[in-house]
Amino acid sequence: MLTFVASILFLLAGYFIYAKVVERIFGINDENQTPAYTHNDGFDYTPMSWWRASLIQLLNIAGLGPIFGAVMGALYGPVAFIWIVIGCIFAGAVHDYFSGMMSVRHKGAQYPTIVGKYLGKNVAKVINLLSIALMILCSGCIYGRSGRTYGSSDATKLYRSTYYHFCLFPGGDDAACS
Template sequence: MNGITLMIIAILVLGAGYLLYGRWLARTWGIDENAPTPAYTQEDGVDYVPADTNVVFGHQFASIAGAGPINGPIQAAIFGWVPVLLWILIGGVFFGAVQDFASMYASVKSKGKGIGSIIEMYIGKTGKKLFLLFCWLFCILVVAAF
């Protein structure tokens, strides 16, 4: 299979995930597209500022694609390119995108709070500390890769 065919398959899978699965999630969770976000309801010119859609998309894309250039070649060298391609396409849609979607939804519903604060609100201080420990360890892993 050549690179152009793989690229077309990837575009179709990721496009379908965005257009079909993303819309299905929004309908299932009852997201109101017209509801104001914390950027509007709590606008202060510093932390809560409405942003252009392309800027928000850029941040979201960087969030989900950030570790790909680091981990992708390593995984491909170990497992081969087919499992890595499947992980990127299937895992990117059903795991990564859903996790980002859910955390963004939880943040908007909690007046723009971060995930650590949301965890503390629902689980407690120990849950927040464990989450922050995981984040710290993950950062060490990414820095070690460089």
């Protein structure tokens, strides 16, 4: 219970104190409009209510949390709980905030486009390839686990081939996913 209370206090301090520091470093201007208003096309750039945008952000952040948190807790115990909370404050939250604000400053451009602008098109291609490889690896883990749970041989084949091609684990050894 002590680690839970400490984590809640860390998250609150991160929200009320550290968030102000990060905002000051980035130098936001509340007068600037977001691309949802300046480039409103009704599809990609659409203004949303505060609660809907917050819900989407929560779902994006919480996507891997239930899986990663449970695995880390099982492997390392309560220390992982504190590590995950501090990592969320000083790494995850800052990364998400800066990525979003960089996109706003570049008229809603995606991360590979921003990287390509400053580091060149070849680096942008590498970022795109890394993104695709990570999506395939995550899909392989999810399909492999669900394939064994529900007895689907097709999902297990995808899981094994994903590891063979991307992690160089012949035969789809699932030690890296456990």
